[in-house]
Amino acid sequence: MRILLLLFCICFSAYGQGQQQPAIYNIIDSVSAERIKKDIKILADFGTRHTLSDTVSETRGIGAARRWIKKEFEMISEDCNGCLDVFNQKNFVKKGDNDRIVKDVWVVNVVAIQRGTKYPNRFIIMSGDIDSRVSDPNNYTSDSPGANDNASGMAGTIEAARVLSKYKFESSIIYVGLSGEEQGLYGGKGLADYAKAQQWEIIGILNNDMIGNIKGVDGVIDNRTFRIFSEPVPPTETERERRMRRFYGGEVDGISRQLARYVHKTVKSYMPEMNPMMVYRLDRFGRGGHHRPFNDVGFAGVRIMEAHENYTQQHQDIRIENGIAYGDTYEHVNFEYAKKLTAVNAINLASLAAAPPAPKTVSIGGIVEASVKLKWNSVEGAKGYTIYWRDTTSPTWDHSKYVENTTEFTLEGIVIDNFYFGVASVGANGFESVVTFPNDVMR
Numbered sequence: 535m536r537i538l539l540l541l542f543c544i545c546f547s548a549y550g551q552g553q554q555q556p557a558i559y560n561i562i563d564s565v566s567a568e569r570i571k572k573d574i575k576i577l578a579d580f581g582t583r584h585t586l587s588d589t590v591s592e593t594r595g596i597g598a599a600r601r602w603i604k605k606e607f608e609m610i611s612e613d614c615n616g617c618l619d620v621f622n623q624k625n626f627v628k629k630g631d632n633d634r635i636v637k638d639v640w641v642v643n644v645v646a647i648q649r650g651t652k653y654p655n656r657f658i659i660m661s662g663d664i665d666s667r668v669s670d671p672n673n674y675t676s677d678s679p680g681a682n683d684n685a686s687g688m689a690g691t692i693e694a695a696r697v698l699s700k701y702k703f704e705s706s707i708i709y710v711g712l713s714g715e716e717q718g719l720y721g722g723k724g725l726a727d728y729a730k731a732q733q734w735e736i737i738g739i740l741n742n743d744m745i746g747n748i749k750g751v752d753g754v755i756d757n758r759t760f761r762i763f764s765e766p767v768p769p770t771e772t773e774r775e776r777r778m779r780r781f782y783g784g785e786v787d788g789i790s791r792q793l794a795r796y797v798h799k800t801v802k803s804y805m806p807e808m809n810p811m812m813v814y815r816l817d818r819f820g821r822g823g824h825h826r827p828f829n830d831v832g833f834a835g836v837r838i839m840e841a842h843e844n845y846t847q848q849h850q851d852i853r854i855e856n857g858i859a860y861g862d863t864y865e866h867v868n869f870e871y872a873k874k875l876t877a878v879n880a881i882n883l884a885s886l887a888a889a890p891p892a893p894k895t896v897s898i899g900g901i902v903e904a905s906v907k908l909k910w911n912s913v914e915g916a917k918g919y920t921i922y923w924r925d926t927t928s929p930t931w932d933h934s935k936y937v938e939n940t941t942e943f944t945l946e947g948i949v950i951d952n953f954y955f956g957v958a959s960v961g962a963n964g965f966e967s968v969v970t971f972p973n974d975v976m977r
């Protein structure tokens with residue numbers, strides 16, 4: 535095992551900026567649809583994982599489910615010489631906190647941290663949800679297998695831990711099962727507040743909620759497309775930042791959007807068979823997910839999910855009505871697709887955890903000039919930087935220039951008005967940070 539680890543470490547350090555990284559292909563190949571299938575079955579078989587359900591039984595209810603998840607993380611940790619810190623992070627919620635908290639409850643998240651070798655206090659997070667529900671959100675006793683919503687995201691998160699725990703990364707990775715999602719995003723809020731209190735530096739959260747359905751309610755069958763939801767700008771922005779945007783741009787360039795672009799780019803580079811679809815909104819129309827509480831406190835976060843939902847299999851009592859089998863049961867999940875979306879997460883966690891931090895400050899200038907000047911803070915651990923630009927209407931960073939031994943650069947012959955710009959850090963291993971959009975103007 536030691537020799538294996540060493541080999542992987544060499545793979546992570548021998549490739550230059552812009553080159554394909556063999557370790558990333560190994561990660562994709564290591565994700566197992568069989569293990570994901572097995573874990574979804576186990577989670578669905580807890581009968582219900584409703585946040586308010588039984589916590590004492592060893593076989594039924596959310597207590598049994600979260601103890602099983604914790605044990606899985608602990609077993610993964612044993613296989614990597616204790617590389618994961620596994621613990622419960624919990625918050626007490628009082629009866630009546632909202633309409634869906636009909637009794638006092640401890641909302642318990644199961645957290646596994648793979649510590650970074652260089653930046654132990656810097657984290658990229660992958661989340662799935664532990665809890666499930668049926669038609670009545672407050673029914674905590676009926677069978678609620680929640681196979682796709684969201685045992686799929688939970689199983690994917692456990693599988694990503696299995697695969698990535700075989701590697702070492704500079705930054706920390708958190709694999710987490712969140713609870714209380716269906717009752718009002720309580721688990722995400724609990725962990726986001728905890729992260730703030732611990733002064734964790736959060737690169738972002740990849741929230742996985744429903745990653746296993748390929749047959750849409752609209753009849754479309756598609757095992758290639760998936761969605762990356764991201765809000766345009768953080769809700770925590772100041773009035774000054776809002777005013778600056780009117781004059782200097784950035785309406786579609788907040789930190790969560792940059793994270794979405796990063797995921798999109800990584801997938802396009804390494805998984806050409808997949809069709810990542812960026813959706814320019816926080817979440818689906820009027821609906822919620824566990825990345826939001828992280829966004830609420832100013833952290834970057836996106837939702838990764840299937841492109842085609844089936845509403846007869848979400849939040850439904852198990853029943854047959856007019857010949858339609860309702861319910862979120864195990865048979866409807868496509869495990870190969872869940873495997874693909876798990877790999878999407880794993881390669882992005884790996885890339886971000888292997889990359890140096892993004893520049894904190896990026897200044898831009900070039901009013902009424904035929905060139906654009908960019909200047910950024912020197913990032914410790916960066917070998918170079920990639921300057922990006924794109925048409926204002928393009929969703930992706932289409933043009934780039936890599937530079938070394940400098941923290942400023944002038945793009946000659948480019949008019950500032952017609953493009954958006956950004957800068958990313960690049961490590962000696964070739965891995966790149968998320969792009970930082972300019973946050974300062976040079977006069």
Ligand SMILES: [Zn+2]
Pocket residue numbers: 683716849
């Ligand atoms: Zn749900």
